[in-house]
Amino acid sequence: MSIRKIIDWAASQADGEMTGTIASPFFQLYDDAEGWVWACDVDIGQPEVLRSVPVASNNREIIYAEEGKSVSLKKMNQGRWVIAGLAKTVRSTTHIIYVSFEEDLAQIVGHTLTGYLVRPFTYGELGTLSPGGYGSLPYGARGRFDAHGNLVEILES
């Protein structure tokens, strides 16, 4: 199979896929097929998270993933979503722009930035943001920052 055919196949498979982030610990769920399956809640960027999304049966290693990890969801024939694996994309920041319309005039009246960004600490941040002061975090340590640049958490490297 040529690279081009593989790309074509991947593009056609991408229909019916979605990316989300794990929003709860994994738990066992008694599903409609009367069997216990691993499942978790998944944040897909909507106001409500998707509840009790089962893990595809061939992908049990996913259940070791932590909250906040990006996962790929695939739609089953019945319209339900299933966690197919770790995702190649991660949901990140969302810029919302509010536009008002009056008569013939459209006007931008405000905007907000939501979401988060994970990046390595800068040299200065290693000294100011690490709890034990400079030297307690190794070079390359990463942190999760909110859309406005505030540190949310230090991630293990």
Add this chain to the structure above:
Amino acid sequence: MRMLTEAMEQALADGRRRPAYKILAFDSKVDSLSAVVTGNFTQEPFDLTPYCTEISWTPAQLGFTLADPKGIFHPDTGASRKYLGDGAIIRLKEGDSRVVEDNWVWTFTGQIRGQIGWRKSRRSKTLESKVTVFSRENTQAYKRRKITSKEYTVGTDIGVMLYDLCRSFLGLTEAEIRIPSVLGLQFRHQVNQVAQMTPWDAVSTILQTVCYVPFFDGEGRLACYNKSLSRPPDRVLPDYIRIFDYEIPARNQDAVNRVKVVFLDSQLEQVDGPYQKLGTAQITTGFFSMGEKLDTWWSEDHKQRASGTHLKVIKSVNSGLLPVGTESYQEIDQFHGRIKVEISVWVPILATAMIAAYIAAAAIPDEVVAPLGAGVTIPVGRIIQAGGMVAILVVMMSLGSAQYEVWGTPYDMAYLEKESIAVEDGISYWEENEKEIKNDFIGSHEQADTVAVTELIWEKSSSLPRRLLIDDDLALEMGDIVVLPDGRKFLVTNLAKQIKRGEVPILTLDGFKVMTA
């Protein structure tokens, strides 16, 4: 907007218009559409004008009735049937009879698809044909076949990809493209490619990044219009254009009030997998080796990355009788690590020395010790030799196989999926009517914001449709913003007219009221 020559503008402006037109047909087997559009054709076009009546025109379709008393266009026997066969190229040129034809403008270029209808009219007893010609973009070849393009690297202007696609998949030459070759937007990702899209969708997607919409103009060239409604108007309706009606058609649909643009940022983020066994290694070593180095990769294709790796010893080289060496592990890079087993120097030295001693002991004369009162002798040399053999065997018994596992956290680099959302202020979540645009050629929030806001204003404006009936204005094209005499702005999304000999056609403009940001 179509540019008119000064002579043409003057002729239209003086109030005594004498509209004229010509419909020309080309045999597509002699000259390609490309050759016809660029003026490099070799045949003499067939002038259909004397045969044409009931001409209806839109940018997408040209229809007319062809009176054919002599049957020269009969699909089976007509002498000139090749000019109306499948794929035949038809062009419409409009102007004013007082102006030389060179100043007229091409308002339609297209091809006949399939077979024309041809019958004898019961009323006039003449042979006539209903001809429908479709514009260039209305071909299945552009809209059904799916294509995959070559890759373009970071920093390439998107116009380069657009031109390549037009050449490779639309069959256009540079002379047939009115869109600038540089669009001022560069790719942000390392690899950029169109995969499994129709050619027309691919062109539309590329132009979407700069808020443009493609279309084929009357000349048959690929052009585009800007969706931004903040741009200056294209045409202030001149005084000689009479306005017959300004209708407000009904529209019974919810308007889009939220536009979401999803794109992939060019930055990558590390996505960790579960902590797990990344690789195994097995080594057989001992006195015969000073040490072993074994590279362990986290995947067979050497592409898997991992962090925090460490060695787990399942079975050590020192699990024999003697501790013979040391085991260590070093993470070489994110893709592999190296297990190092070093055998202590004394092991091979001892083995070598004992072998030498064993050989040397073989030369010891068989001095015997005779126990009292017995008939056996014990050769002293053999005892010494046996001691050497024992030492050799101990060293040999200390060799063996060791087993190791390397554990760590595999990770991959993932693209950040970002969104820009333009939403009408003050609406609640349940009132939202969203339109989602996914475009991976957009690489930053700035680009996505522009697309989202432009699209939202466009959608909101298009929920206020208007229809304008005016004297034909040959300068107008799709996407033009027209200013009415009272200052109101109108965006043209479609045009239509019936062309009759000696009459100024009434042009129906469909579009919407322009909201400006």
